[in-house]
Structures are given as structure tokens and as C-alpha cells.
Amino acid sequence: xxxxxxxxxxxxxxxxxxxxxxxxxxxxxxxxxxxxxxxxxxxxxxxxxxxxxxxxxxxxxxxxxxxxxxxxxxxxxxxxxxxxxxxxxxxxxxxxxxxxxxxxxxxxxxxxxxxxxxxxxxxxxxxxxxxxxxxxxxxxxxxxxxxxxxxxxxxxxxxxxxxxxxxxxxxxxxxxxxxxxxxxxxxxxxxxxxxxxxxxxxxxxxxxxxxxxxxxxxxxxxxxxxxxxxxxxxxxxxxxxxxxxxxxxxxxxxxxxxxxxxxxxxxxxxxxxxxxxxxxxxxxxxxxxxxxxxxxxxxxxxxxxxxxxxxxx
Amino acid sequence: xxxxxxxxxxxxxxxxxxxxxxxxxxxxxxxxxxxxxxxxxxxxxxxxxxxxxxxxxxxxxxxxxxxxxxxxxxxxxxxxxxxxxxxxxxxxxxxxxxxxxxxxxxxxxxxxxxxxxxxxxxxxxxxxxxxxxxxxxxxxxxxxxxxxxxxxxxxxxxxxxxxxxxxxxxxxxxxxxxxxxxxxxxxxxxxxxxxxxxxxxxxxxxxxxxxxxxxxxxxxxxxxxxxxxxxxxxxxxxxxxxxxxxxxxxxxxxxxxxxxxxxxxxxxxxxxxxxxxxxxxxxxxxxxxxxx
Numbered sequence: 001x002x003x004x005x006x007x008x009x010x011x012x013x014x015x016x017x018x019x020x021x022x023x024x025x026x027x028x029x030x031x032x033x034x035x036x037x038x039x040x041x042x043x044x045x046x047x048x049x050x051x052x053x054x055x056x057x058x059x060x061x062x063x064x065x066x067x068x069x070x071x072x073x074x075x076x077x078x079x080x081x082x083x084x085x086x087x088x089x090x091x092x093x094x095x096x097x098x099x100x101x102x103x104x105x106x107x108x109x110x111x112x113x114x115x116x117x118x119x120x121x122x123x124x125x126x127x128x129x130x131x132x133x134x135x136x137x138x139x140x141x142x143x144x145x146x147x148x149x150x151x152x153x154x155x156x157x158x159x160x161x162x163x164x165x166x167x168x169x170x171x172x173x174x175x176x177x178x179x180x181x182x183x184x185x186x187x188x189x190x191x192x193x194x195x196x197x198x199x200x201x202x203x204x205x206x207x208x209x210x211x212x213x214x215x216x217x218x219x220x221x222x223x224x225x226x227x228x229x230x231x232x233x234x235x236x237x238x239x240x241x242x243x244x245x246x247x248x249x250x251x252x253x254x255x256x257x258x259x260x261x262x263x264x265x266x267x268x269x270x271x272x273x274x275x276x277x278x279x280x281x282x283x284x285x286x287x288x289x290x291x292x293x294x295x296x297x298x299x300x301x302x303x304x305x306x307x308x309x310x311x312x313x
Numbered sequence: 314x315x316x317x318x319x320x321x322x323x324x325x326x327x328x329x330x331x332x333x334x335x336x337x338x339x340x341x342x343x344x345x346x347x348x349x350x351x352x353x354x355x356x357x358x359x360x361x362x363x364x365x366x367x368x369x370x371x372x373x374x375x376x377x378x379x380x381x382x383x384x385x386x387x388x389x390x391x392x393x394x395x396x397x398x399x400x401x402x403x404x405x406x407x408x409x410x411x412x413x414x415x416x417x418x419x420x421x422x423x424x425x426x427x428x429x430x431x432x433x434x435x436x437x438x439x440x441x442x443x444x445x446x447x448x449x450x451x452x453x454x455x456x457x458x459x460x461x462x463x464x465x466x467x468x469x470x471x472x473x474x475x476x477x478x479x480x481x482x483x484x485x486x487x488x489x490x491x492x493x494x495x496x497x498x499x500x501x502x503x504x505x506x507x508x509x510x511x512x513x514x515x516x517x518x519x520x521x522x523x524x525x526x527x528x529x530x531x532x533x534x535x536x537x538x539x540x541x542x543x544x545x546x547x548x549x550x551x552x553x554x555x556x557x558x559x560x561x562x563x564x565x566x567x568x569x570x571x572x573x574x575x576x577x578x579x580x581x582x583x584x585x586x587x588x589x590x591x592x593x594x595x596x597x598x599x600x601x602x603x604x605x
Contacts, residue, residue, distance in 0.1 A: 019446055146576045
């Protein structure tokens, strides 16, 4: 297990470097160069030259690449050209909001998704299965911002139960009220996803020999499902939830924008609108690093709960 | 030589399981019907749209749905129904073109990786892992922001986000197929690797690829709408569904029809593609097929 863990952690390093290389290439896709894109066509030559020197664009590609990789690996993601704060500072400022939202979504998704998927698997091809599958198909079809807007319209504009904008507040009740709609939006999409994975995972497990043996021994159906089947079905669910993290981030960005909630989404939108390429590049690296980390941890957790993995590798 | 090719590939082409499963799965017809309707609306948009999607009419700005404007008008007085119909053309063509590019590039890479194997395989799969570590929307957003907003750039940006999954989908069955006798036979007859991959492997794994394509087209349309909503779509005044929601969002308190109808259009299109993709996947996957 220890050996597997070390090998898996080491594997993350080349992936990180390849990811950085890709971001480096992406940023150089800008027509003209980043300096022209940031200052506009009518900028003076001196201003362009100064910015190019500041961004290191006047050096050779090889030097730029090496500097970029060393900077990024040492945690120096650059400074926002608008606020002057470092990318990490900007991220740290809004990260709690996004994490809170993501955490709430995962809780809602697990709470509803696992029972929904389990019921569907146990009543396969009967009406609970059809209802559950229809619901999860619907949930998976919503782009994050569309469901967010429809919920906003229904609960905040028409019914007026909850606030339209989630402004920062110190009052804990209002804080929760601000969280409800965004969290429900992300959580329901997550529910659809988890329900679907749970169903197929449960169907796999229910077909195993040991389940038939347990049933033959007269284990009560409720105990059979909850203890014998679900316990093992959870293993792939953990992995899939981990892999879903990237999509969750994408959806939370859109959700935050719709609900004008502070968070990484607003940060990205701001950087986009002010053509702050350093910020965009830094955010991209931060996000991808997050995903790589989560994937690594997911693999490790998987190995921890399923002893077969470490032997297989 | 053509005779040899023919007799080598025919045993693989049995009664099409996809068509048979679609015939059995009544649910899938809802998806197909819905998709046909949307496609028809997009194709016929110039003929059936009641008005010019770009024509402004300040006197009738923000009118709610009525007999004259079935789905109401926006803040420039443009007819929402006409914009919706024309928007379908952009959403569907961006979705189709980006998936087509991703499918061709991704499958070619996947087949080559699976067939050649070795360090080439490792290199390609390493790249795929890296691509998959970028959240789809953020990668699309980044590329679209770097290239600048236009129809072509949007197609490129979305194609880039969707290439990696196709590599995976094409590689796995290629590895399975390349061990079969008819590939060995082809090799022993001196066929070039290109010919073996193109003529003998591709037809055998095509169904797997096509299934994934319909599911990824749903995702492509979702990404297109999301990027347009953020402001990185085909630039205005062109009517796009995501862009319509973006514009309507400013008036959400007074004019619900500006966001609700484009939202439904996106939802129904993605839903139709997902239903179809699911049915196709069930048809291909032997595990679910036997259970039905």
C-alpha cells in the first residue's frame, strides 16, 4: 500500500509539468501577444515594451518557458494586473465561498443521490427505476447556469422566499439563506450524477455470487441491501465523485455568476472582462492543480478501501 | 484485393444491434423525435421564423408573449421566437462541428495509440490525462478567451475540450480488435499499418465512437451555451441561446420570457441528445443489453 501510494504521488509530478506546459502554450495562442491584448491596439510603443519586459515576453521562448515552470512550481503564480495582489492572495480571498458551496453540493448530492440510485437498482425496470432515471437524465441535461436561472426565477423572483442576490453578510441566518439556492442548484445536478453511478454500481454488485449466497442464507432484504451490497457498491461511487470534481468547479463558476455570489466564478469573470491574462493563467493553473490533487487523493482512497487495487498495479 | 478486404471484414458486420435495440427501446424515440423537430426548426428557420431575428422595434420592446409575438420581444424589440429559431442553427452547428473535429482527431490518435502501442501509446495517453485534468468549461473558457470570440474560435475551443475522451474511447476497442485473427491475416498479407487501421479496425470500433459522439454533442451544446452566457460565444447581434439568456438576465425581474424560452430550448436539445446517447450506449454495452 505504502509503495503504491508513493508511486501514485510521484506520477502526479509529470502530469503537473505537462499541465503547466499546456497552459504556457495556450497563453501564447493570443493573436499578437499578451501585451497587445492587455493594452489594446492603440497603446504606445514604450508602454508595450515596458509591459513585455515586465511579463518577460522580450526573452526567447526557451527562457520564458523555464521561467514560467520554475515560477509556477515554486508557487509564484504572478500578480493581477488590475488589483496588484498576487493570484494566490486573490484566490485565498474568495476560496472559502466556493469551498462552502462545493461542500454543500456534495452533501446534498450524497444525501439524495445514493438513496435514489439504490432504490432504482432494487426496483429495476419498475416505476421507481424509471422515475429515478428520468430525474437523473434531466439533472444531467441542465447546463449549470440554466437550472440556476430557472431556480432564481421561481424561488427568488416569483415566490420571493429567498434573496435574488447573495451579498456578503455577517448575519449567519442571512448567510445560510444566501447559500440555499446556489447549493441546491449544484447539489441537484450532483444528485443526478450520483444517483446514476449508484444505480449501475449497485446493479453490478447485486449480480455477484456472494449476494446470492447471503440471500440463500436468509439475510433480510434490508440488511442485504444496506450492509452487503451498498458497502461494496460505494467504492466506485467514491472514485466517480472524485472525478466529478472538475465538472463541479465548472458548474460552481456558472452558479456563482448567476447568483452574483463572491467566489472563484466572479474572479474568473472579472479577469476575463479586464483582460487580465496573468490572472487567467494563474487561475487555470490553480484549478488544474486542484483537479490533479483531487484525482490523486481519490486514487489513494480507492486503494485504501479496495485492497485489490494495490496488488493489481 | 478488394475481394480479400470484403471477405475479411464481413464476418464482423452482423445484424445491426443498435437499430434492433432502438426498435425495442420506446423511450429512445422520444429523443429521436425531439431531435428531429429541433433540427427541422433550425434548417427551416429563415422560412418559418415570423420575423427577422435582428430587426429592432423600439415601440414593442419587452412585450410579453402575445398573439403578435408568440414568445414576446427583447429589450430591443426583437422577436424572441425568431431569435430562438435562428439560435438553433448556431447551437447545433457549433455542437456538430466541434464534436466532428474532436471525433476525427481523437479517434485517429486513439486508434494509432492502441495499434502502435509502446512509448507512442504512453505519450498520447499521458497527454490525454493532462487534458482531462482541466475542467471542461474552464479549458473552453481559456481557449475562447485567448483566441477571441468568433464562431470558428468557439468551435476550436470546444473541440479541444472534447478530443481527449475520444482518444480513450477509440483506444480500448482497438487493443481488443488488433489481437483478432483477421488483423493478423491482414498483416501477413503485407497490408500497410495505415490500411489496417483505416479499413480493418475503424469499421469495427465505429459504433463505440458514434455512441460517445452523441453524448459529447450534448456536452458541446451545453458548453457553447455556457460560454455564450459568460460572453465568449458568437458575438452579438447574432442570436445564440446562451447569448439570449445573457441579455435577458438583466431584465429577469420584469421579463421572464427572455430567459425561460431559451433555457427550455437548451434543455430540450441537450435532453434529446442524452436520451439518444443513453439508448445507443445501452444497445452497444453487452452488460445492459442482456438484462433487457
